[in-house]
Amino acid sequence: MGDAExxxxxxxxxxxxxxxxxxSSAARQLAPGKPxxxxxxxxxxGTAAPDATEATDATEATDATGEPTGEAAAGAPAPEPGPAPxxxxxxxxxxxxxxxxxxxxxxxxxxxxFQHASRELFGEQWEPxxxxxxAFLRRRLTGEYDIDEYGFDREVTERFFMAALRPIARTWFxxxxxxxxxxxxxxxxxxxxxxxxxxxxxxxxxxxxxHDHTGRFLRPLGADLVFRLPVVSSMARRSGATLxxxxxxxxxxxGGELVGVWPEGFKGIGKPYSERYKLQRFGRGGFVASALRTxxxxxxxxxxxxxxxxxxxxxxxSLARLLGVPYLPITPxxxxxxxxxxxxxxxxxxLEFGEPVRTDAYDDGAAEDPMLVFNVTDQVRETIxxxxxxxxxxxxxxxx
Amino acid sequence: MAGGHRIVLVTGxxxxxxxxxxxxxxxxxxxxRVIGVDVVPPRGDMGDVSFVRADIRxxxxxxxxxxxxxxxxxxxxxxxxxxxxxxxxxxxxxxxIGTMQLLAACQQAPGLRSxxxxxxxxxxxxxxRDPAMFTEDMEPRRAPRAxxxxxxxxxxxxxxxxxxxxxDVRVTTIRAANVLGPHVVSPITSYFRLPVVPTVVGHDxxxxxxxxxxxxxxxxxxxxxxxxGTFNVAGDGVLMxxxxxxxxxxxxxxxxxSAVGRVGSVLRSARVADFSPEQIGFLTYGRGVDxxxxxxxxxxxxxxxxxxxxxxxxxxLPPTGGYAERALGxxxxxxxxxxxxxxxxxxxxxxxxxxxxxxxxHG
Numbered sequence: 001m002g003d004a005e006x007x008x009x010x011x012x013x014x015x016x017x018x019x020x021x022x023x024s025s026a027a028r029q030l031a032p033g034k035p036x037x038x039x040x041x042x043x044x045x046g047t048a049a050p051d052a053t054e055a056t057d058a059t060e061a062t063d064a065t066g067e068p069t070g071e072a073a074a075g076a077p078a079p080e081p082g083p084a085p086x087x088x089x090x091x092x093x094x095x096x097x098x099x100x101x102x103x104x105x106x107x108x109x110x111x112x113x114f115q116h117a118s119r120e121l122f123g124e125q126w127e128p129x130x131x132x133x134x135a136f137l138r139r140r141l142t143g144e145y146d147i148d149e150y151g152f153d154r155e156v157t158e159r160f161f162m163a164a165l166r167p168i169a170r171t172w173f174x175x176x177x178x179x180x181x182x183x184x185x186x187x188x189x190x191x192x193x194x195x196x197x198x199x200x201x202x203x204x205x206x207x208x209x210x211h212d213h214t215g216r217f218l219r220p221l222g223a224d225l226v227f228r229l230p231v232v233s234s235m236a237r238r239s240g241a242t243l244x245x246x247x248x249x250x251x252x253x254x255g256g257e258l259v260g261v262w263p264e265g266f267k268g269i270g271k272p273y274s275e276r277y278k279l280q281r282f283g284r285g286g287f288v289a290s291a292l293r294t295x296x297x298x299x300x301x302x303x304x305x306x307x308x309x310x311x312x313x314x315x316x317x318s319l320a321r322l323l324g325v326p327y328l329p330i331t332p333x334x335x336x337x338x339x340x341x342x343x344x345x346x347x348x349x350x351l352e353f354g355e356p357v358r359t360d361a362y363d364d365g366a367a368e369d370p371m372l373v374f375n376v377t378d379q380v381r382e383t384i385x386x387x388x389x390x391x392x393x394x395x396x397x398x399x400x
Numbered sequence: 401m402a403g404g405h406r407i408v409l410v411t412g413x414x415x416x417x418x419x420x421x422x423x424x425x426x427x428x429x430x431x432x433r434v435i436g437v438d439v440v441p442p443r444g445d446m447g448d449v450s451f452v453r454a455d456i457r458x459x460x461x462x463x464x465x466x467x468x469x470x471x472x473x474x475x476x477x478x479x480x481x482x483x484x485x486x487x488x489x490x491x492x493x494x495x496x497i498g499t500m501q502l503l504a505a506c507q508q509a510p511g512l513r514s515x516x517x518x519x520x521x522x523x524x525x526x527x528x529r530d531p532a533m534f535t536e537d538m539e540p541r542r543a544p545r546a547x548x549x550x551x552x553x554x555x556x557x558x559x560x561x562x563x564x565x566x567x568d569v570r571v572t573t574i575r576a577a578n579v580l581g582p583h584v585v586s587p588i589t590s591y592f593r594l595p596v597v598p599t600v601v602g603h604d605x606x607x608x609x610x611x612x613x614x615x616x617x618x619x620x621x622x623x624x625x626x627x628x629g630t631f632n633v634a635g636d637g638v639l640m641x642x643x644x645x646x647x648x649x650x651x652x653x654x655x656x657x658s659a660v661g662r663v664g665s666v667l668r669s670a671r672v673a674d675f676s677p678e679q680i681g682f683l684t685y686g687r688g689v690d691x692x693x694x695x696x697x698x699x700x701x702x703x704x705x706x707x708x709x710x711x712x713x714x715x716x717l718p719p720t721g722g723y724a725e726r727a728l729g730x731x732x733x734x735x736x737x738x739x740x741x742x743x744x745x746x747x748x749x750x751x752x753x754x755x756x757x758x759x760x761x762h763g
Contacts (some may be wrong), residue, residue: 058625111753130735131735138729141724142646144647145643147606151530151532151640224528227685230601231602233602233603234604234642238640242531247531247532247533247538251533319699
């Protein structure tokens with residue numbers, strides 16, 4: 001055991017990185033106290049001769065500082081000349097670029113990695129898949145895609161918006177859809193829904209669910225605030241929304257679109273948690289007039305679950321007025337937890353589409369008869385309210 | 401000028417679109433003579449059009465109409481930006497007072513049979529409360545308070561007043577969407593001519609365009625047709641601004657609306673681009689107009705869609721960006737087999753340099 005190689009572990013209390021080697025000159029300068037003469041230390045550590053590290057350390061120290069400065073220079077006795085300045089000059093300082101992580105990988109490996117990644121992403125048929133994806137990217141980049149007159153971008157809605165919302169709808173809210181067969185497969189129809197949840201997530205979830213169950217795109221009608229806000233406005237137009245006004249609603253319905261409307265508006269979405277599942281006034285019945293004029297069926301929709309995602313317990317009206325928004329919500333978690341408070345609670349959602357209310361049986365001037373419009377509005381509102389009550393009874397709990 | 405009977409007076413011929421329209425209508429078989437009127441002589445070739453140097457802002461115009469026995473007046477002398485006139489005051493003077501004088505002269509002309517006014521869809525304004533598509537009977541959601549939009553609104557109200565006072569004259573108002581074309585110099589074309597296109601951050605307006613050739617032909621059509629009233633005229637379809645900028649292969653620079661306005665005024669004072677203040681609203685909220693009446697009542701079909709009109713402008717503008725697209729194109733070409741047809745999932749691909757015949761053989 002006498003000739004066993006001694007591998008020192010740790011630095012034995014001296015400054016350094018635990019390599020067992022003497023600390024670098026930079027580390028030595030950090031350490032308190034005077035550096036010891038180099039030769040003595042070398043002998044003590046048992047290394048036969050100062051190796052290349054030692055030499056580069058020496059050159060680096062002089063390179064970096066230029067001239068010896070500070071306490072090291074003032075307090076230290078003149079260090080003995082290092083034994084190996086000559087090899088250091090020959091070798092030159094080691095730079096990090098020489099050890100670049102990508103330097104040593106051959107092109108064939110790159111290609112193989114690329115092919116493997118493509119196969120992982122696109123499956124065995126990766127070449128046409130990748131070509132299709134590239135074509136899609138190019139089409140987006142060159143603007144060679146079509147939008148309709150409302151700004152609806154079908155491709156981006158299907159590939160991005162729906163794809164992003166679908167997991168939320170399925171796994172976070174576990175949406176259960178009933179009565180999807182009440183949505184007409186073709187032609188114009190007006191889906192009328194209750195509105196709740198502080199942020200119009202119920203609209204997005206309804207759009208996703210309708211698309212998943214019928215393959216049709218629900219074209220939502222939004223308040224003018226939606227089209228005033230930056231980012232929101234361009235996303236809304238792209239996903240098929242348009243302004244909630246009679247002209248646009250009738251134009252879309254005449255064009256055979258499936259239009260979604262939330263007649264409660266901000267009164268519904270911004271109501272306090274204590275008033276959950278109590279329908280507010282259904283606007284002025286404009287949606288019924290539009291349906292009567294175009295003769296399309298009205299499909300009532302009751303959404304249960306959206307009330308609980310952000311329980312609205314307070315409001316800051318003065319700040320809301322300042323910001324020009326209808327209300328500024330306070331929930332148990334927002335603004336208390338900051339951005340984390342924006343995560344919706346994972347309530348269980350039920351969507352029930354009711355029996356369509358036909359409007360084509362009325363004669364032409366029906367939309368100009370306010371009493372008839374009020375009656376139909378009340379009929380739709382009552383249907384939704386009753387469905388809400390029955391769904392609430394069926395629901396086991398908020399989160400199951 | 402071959403045996404027709406109409407004598408047409410065209411105002412605003414010193415500008416390019418006015419001159420082109422005057423030349424075009426002169427070749428119409430129904431038209432005997434075309435008189436072009438403006439304060440300054442036109443620069444280009446006028447062809448068969450006789451030019452009369454007159455200011456529509458003073459009563460001389462009435463003498464021209466009476467002396468030449470004009471039966472059709474085409475009013476094109478409405479300008480969108482102060483431009484060469486110098487100031488907003490002069491622009492308003494030319495637009496509003498000029499129209500008033502012209503209409504007063506028209507009212508005094510017993511032989512007048514039709515009046516065609518080139519208006520613009522700018523009268524509808526642009527706001528977040530706009531319906532997706534304006535029809536002719538809709539009002540702007542917010543009454544314009546200043547600038548070109550207000551001028552045009554006033555001009556249209558004077559024209560309506562004239563139509564009431566002279567029911568025997570057929571009055572046709574053409575509300576044209578933003579006119580585009582390789583030769584057009586307008587606020588919107590100089591905007592797209594910028595090497596980096598500033599956009600309003602977070603907003604992506606819908607735009608509608610009318611090709612310059614279509615403007616000339618719709619005005620010609622309005623001269624000879626019997627249809628009276630107000631008509632929206634625009635190419636089919638809409639383009640989003642982001643889409644349009646991508647088609648130009650130019651980079652866009654999103655910035656707040658106020659900054660876009662400031663850039664616009666700096667460019668205007670530097671005489672680089674002709675920006676109008678209404679343009680900020682247009683570039684924020686966009687505008688769409690319904691052209692059902694154009695087809696059904698006026699009986700006009702534009703030759704260019706919005707996208708085609710824009711492509712015609714884009715063809716003369718060299719791309720200043722589009723590096724990512726080119727890199728993707730190279731990558732697509734480098735793929736071992738680039739399948740044809742099926743690659744797009746049935747969607748038409750207009751630019752397909754990535755496909756090759758060899759790929760078709762493989763598939």
